[in-house]
């Protein structure tokens with residue numbers, strides 16, 4: 264299993280500018296021709312770029328200095344040094360870049376393929392040809408290159424899933440994720456199989472895509488550190504909507520629902536304001552439509568209830584349609600602004 268690193272401090276250093284050259288033309292009958300030292304190249308900039316294929320920050324080594332290339336020295340015959348190549352470091356969508364010294368959020372990657380220049384390369388130094396003037400025909404000096412910027416940053420990942428699946432251990436959250444996306448989370452018949460959040464991408468027939476996160480199971484007292492605690496809930500803080508997933512055969516889903524809400528609330532009250540769907544899983548176990556209908560009726564006072572079997576893939580289309588309707592589309596509709604009245 265890959266590690267799931269969601270916070271790391273690294274240093275980013277842009278390339279130094281190349282120094283300008285000191286050089287003179289060699290001419291046949293003169294010991295020195297005019298100055299012809301070229302300029303140094305600019306140091307490479309260093310960018311962070313968000314990539315959906317990258318899901319964790321585990322490739323970053325804490326405190327390591329990541330560096331883009333220096334600009335090349337200027338040369339004779341007025342040749343300028345090449346610019347240092349820019350460096351692009353990939354980070355997951357949802358990464359916040361925080362300046363370690365000021366704690367300021369410098370950038371928040373909320374979209375795929377966004378790039379942000381964190382440190383700029385230094386300018387190249389001017390060669391001695393640049394300094395030639397009517398009063399100074401043979402300058403024997405050139406500028407050094409400017410140093411590239413350096414910055415210590417903290418990368419902090421808050422997954423930017425559109426939908427989060429929460430539930431007790433063993434309810435079937437990872438099974439559901441594995442059926443509606445191409446993700447391959449670990450699935451097993453014991454509690455706390457999922458230790459790290461998993462992200463999957465749902466692709467709809469009309470090519471729309473959204474992301475869905477499966478997080479570790481929550482038990483009573485999680486906010487006090489029981490089970491795996493609640494720290495991973497930061498990964499669903501920014502979802503548009505929540506799926507509460509239950510093992511439909513549980514004796515009291517209402518109690519379980521209340522427990523989940525209490526734990527979520529103690530982490531962040533705003534989580535309870537998000538639109539949600541209640542999903543009763545494992546209906547294949549009893550395989551009795553009448554009983555399933557009864558369950559749906561019993562719990563419909565809690566919200567929209569959808570019975571499914573993740574394992575046997577029953578009702579998953581219905582669930583996906585409801586996710587569209589209730590969790591994705593609803594929040595995308597902007598309320599109309601009332602028109603301002605014209606002053607007479």
Ligand SMILES: Nc1nc2c(ncn2[C@@H]2O[C@H](COP(=O)(O)OP(=O)(O)OP(=O)(O)O)[C@@H](O)[C@H]2O)c(=O)[nH]1
Nearest residue numbers: 432433434435436437438451455456457480573574
């Ligand atoms: N019969 C039946 N079993 C299911 C269904 N969905 C999941 N299971 C089984 O339930 C067990 C738990 O499934 P997981 O998907 O690992 O559950 P989880 O909610 O991710 O569990 P944690 O990661 O521990 O919180 C596994 O043995 C699954 O095979 C279902 O629809 N029907």
Ligand SMILES: [Mg+2]
Nearest residue numbers: 436437456457
């Ligand atoms: Mg799981």
